[in-house]
Amino acid sequence: MKTPKLLDTIDRDQALQELDGALNSRENVRLHERYPVVDMVLQGHSYQAISQMVKRSMTTISRYVEAYRQNGLNGLAMIRPTGRPRRLTEAQEQQLYDMIVEKTPADVGFPAEMNWRTPLLQEWIRREWDQSYSDRGVRALLYRLNMSFTCPTYTLAKADPVKQEAFRQTFRKLQIQLVLGSVDRLWFQDESMIRDDQALTHTWFPKGQQKIIPTFGKHWGAKMLGTLDYVTGEGFCLLHDHDDAPVFLEFLEQTVARYPGEKVVMILDNAKIHHAKLIQPFLAEHRDDLTLVFLPPYSPQMNLIEAFWGWLKRSVIDHVFFRSVAAIKLAVQAVIAMVNTTPDNTRERLCMGL
Secondary structure, three states: OOOOOOOOOOOHHHHHHHHHHHHHHOOOOOHHHHHHHHHHHHOOOOHHHHHHHHOOOHHHHHHHHHHHHHHHHHHHOOOOOOOOOOOOOHHHHHHHHHHHHHOOHHHHOOOOOOOOOHHHHHHHHHHHHOOOOOHHHHHHHHHHOOOOOOOOOOOOOOOOHHHHHHHHHHHHHHHHHHHHOOOOEEEEEEEEEEEOEOOOOOOOOOOOOOOOOOOOOOOOEEEEEEEEEOOOOOEEEEEEOOOOHHHHHHHHHHHHHHOOOOOEEEEEOOOHHHHOHHHHHHHHHOOOOEEEEEOOOOOHHHOOHHHHHHHHHHHHHOOOEOOOHHHHHHHHHHHHHHHOOOHHHHHHHHOOOO
16 A cells, blocks of 8 residues: 655645645635645555545655655646637727627617627627627636626605715614614614515426416415514514505504503604604604604615515515415415524624615
8 A cells, every 4th residue: 555755855734734734725615625635645544545645646646745855845736727818808808898888789780689699799890800709709718807797776856965865874874773772672664565476487397398377367465564673683574465554554553562651663654644644643652662763765776675575576476376375374474484584694694784
């Protein structure tokens, strides 16, 4: 059985310490194999034993050892193949990146085209720099430029950045009050709706077949009034058939009753029912228990519970046909109960800040 022999001049203890530090700070995952191999060699394990443990040939192990013998840890570094030289210069790649981010195809000579697709980029690169790329080559180039083929999202054009920044400052003060204990709970509140036939999205299904979801073709639904606790990640939902001030008042009453004696701050949008005269006496009576903080207009993305509604619908409700509003309510409450079994996961996913 062959036992490896490193140079006698190697300080074994120092080398082992150096390898241990390298293992703890490595950036390249593949070095996770090379460092331990040398570590085991220094500890006197045989090539054969090491080969069985790491599932590599003794020839490979010998190569690692020789590389370390010659150049230490630097000898174990991954040598990246040079590969084919890039067709575009760094400046050209930056120009391509900036164009995709800042302009539409129509802006650069493709009439009636508003979305960048690989065929258009192929043609633009050929036209600008006389370089021919395949469809796959363009996609590889875009991935290397840290781009992805993704779906846009909406933002409301009437949003006021000044008011949004003012709200962020208010929110930071609320975070401080949470730490100091002058606020016990910080909630994001919103209304949403679950229909009997939810929107269809992509899902896994047998190839060549299409999942069929039955529907009555009507628009039954259950209205939801909910809160998301910024600190704990817990969700609460009141389901009702109407969306009006009396229902919102009932919701506020339940909110105060759930946590008697605690100071609750509720962040919500400027819907009419949130300013209704009907709720003002209740707010005045409970000014020490409940404070409403309103979001800036046209800023739904700043309400963290919006993401919670989206998560709920995508994960459980989409693709499901409900035969009654009662069935919708049962399903929603089941989802809320399930999510609340691991509220920390919800907080990590949705409540990390604005």
